[in-house]
Amino acid sequence: MVVNIMTLKERAYKIIDKIPEDKMAKVIAILENLKELIEEELDEFDIQLIEEAKQVLASENEYVPFEEVLKEAGINGEEL
Numbered sequence: 001m002v003v004n005i006m007t008l009k010e011r012a013y014k015i016i017d018k019i020p021e022d023k024m025a026k027v028i029a030i031l032e033n034l035k036e037l038i039e040e041e042l043d044e045f046d047i048q049l050i051e052e053a054k055q056v057l058a059s060e061n062e063y064v065p066f067e068e069v070l071k072e073a074g075i076n077g078e079e080l
Contacts, residue, residue, distance in 0.1 A: 006014070019027055042050075056063050070077045 016027065067077055
């Protein structure tokens with residue numbers, strides 16, 4: 001029995017291979033920005049925002065999901 005376990009990079013390459021060439025500039029920009037974000041350390045402001053978000057999510061207060069905000073603003077989330 002042969003078990004083919006794909007690495008995470010192999011999975012990413014497979015996904016990228018399915019993206020049309022005319023969309024690749026956008027994908028590259030996203031990946032470059034993502035790389036920068038991953039390498040950055042969280043500062044006090046980031047930690048404060050994370051804690052505030054956790055409190056909002058844990059409370060019974062109403063919050064609006066990001067997708068709903070986009071919809072109300074007339075923005076297609078897939079275009080971001």
